[in-house]
Amino acid sequence: MSLHLHTNTQPSSQGKVYLVGGGPGEADLLTVKAMRLLQATEVLVYDHLVSDDVLRFVHPQAQRIFAGKRRNEHTMRQEKINQLLVDLAKQGKQVVRLKGGDPFIFGRGGEEMQALVAASIAFEVVPGITAANAVSCYAGIPLTHRDYSQSCIFVTGHLKDGTANLDWPSLVKPFQTVVIYMGLSGAKSICEQLIAHGAPANRPIAVVQEATLPTQKVLVSTLEKLDADLNAQPLQSPSLMVIGDVANLAPSLAWFNPYPK
Numbered sequence: 637m638s639l640h641l642h643t644n645t646q647p648s649s650q651g652k653v654y655l656v657g658g659g660p661g662e663a664d665l666l667t668v669k670a671m672r673l674l675q676a677t678e679v680l681v682y683d684h685l686v687s688d689d690v691l692r693f694v695h696p697q698a699q700r701i702f703a704g705k706r707r708n709e710h711t712m713r714q715e716k717i718n719q720l721l722v723d724l725a726k727q728g729k730q731v732v733r734l735k736g737g738d739p740f741i742f743g744r745g746g747e748e749m750q751a752l753v754a755a756s757i758a759f760e761v762v763p764g765i766t767a768a769n770a771v772s773c774y775a776g777i778p779l780t781h782r783d784y785s786q787s788c789i790f791v792t793g794h795l796k797d798g799t800a801n802l803d804w805p806s807l808v809k810p811f812q813t814v815v816i817y818m819g820l821s822g823a824k825s826i827c828e829q830l831i832a833h834g835a836p837a838n839r840p841i842a843v844v845q846e847a848t849l850p851t852q853k854v855l856v857s858t859l860e861k862l863d864a865d866l867n868a869q870p871l872q873s874p875s876l877m878v879i880g881d882v883a884n885l886a887p888s889l890a891w892f893n894p895y896p897k
């Protein structure tokens with residue numbers, strides 16, 4: 637890879653892995669560093685969340701390896717992906733490991749880099765715009781706001797064992813924003829649990845599908861009504877949920893697509 641990027645490692649016959657955040661979908665949201673790496677890479681290992689818009693920048697001769705990863709449908713097991721990155725680097729390849737959003741936010745980037753450290757492989761990590769930032773900015777939902785929210789929590793709605801066994805009491809406090817990744821399929825039970833743990837039934841919740849893409853959709857509802865609203869207007873993955881009073885700002889702050897769409 638003929639990159640003119642700063643690196644901390646000495647040149648060697650061994651390759652290197654660049655763990656790169658591909659952002660939420662719209663290619664203009666890539667960092668300059670991510671784009672330069674994509675344009676120069678020999679091998680690309682990518683996940684299903686990486687948009688076609690972003691893949692347009694990959695060097696035309698680069699070998700592309702799809703690592704998959706949809707919920708309950710892991711095209712390649714995590715251990716196999718870890719080993720693949722190690723093997724490619726040992727073959728002397730310059731590899732871009734491209735992930736949707738930011739690689740260290742619910743992206744298993746940490747696990748992959750730990751495998752590289754264990755195998756003494758050189759690597760760099762390039763941050764990407766995570767779904768929470770994308771949803772917030774493109775759907776008009778400020779994650780913090782002096783009138784409504786003083787803190788923000790990111791949680792996953794989908795655990796390794798398939799449950800969403802969250803710390804509910806910490807998620808129902810007022811004046812905070814709770815962002816739930818991978819929560820769409822468990823939305824009904826998440827809302828029920830929040831109400832059961834003391835959240836007001838009329839607390840606003842927004843669900844945003846495919847933020848930053850032309851297919852972006854935004855639904856603003858309440859904890860008690862979300863299930864019915866999702867039945868009336870089904871949304872698809874990837875979708876992010878934002879819970880808290882800031883969600884009510886979406887209709888007035890929407891700029892990317894008119895609300896509702």
Ligand SMILES: C[S@@+](CC[C@H](N)C(=O)[O-])C[C@H]1O[C@@H](n2cnc3c(N)ncnc32)[C@H](O)[C@@H]1O
Pocket residue numbers: 660661685735736737738739740741742743765766767768770771816817818819844845846847848873874875876877
């Ligand atoms: C495995 S996590 C990966 C998160 C990613 N590393 C990030 O930083 O955004 C996948 C979840 O991220 C959320 N997500 C990713 N891209 C999204 C988008 N463009 N719009 C809405 N939600 C998105 C969804 O909740 C999806 O189920």
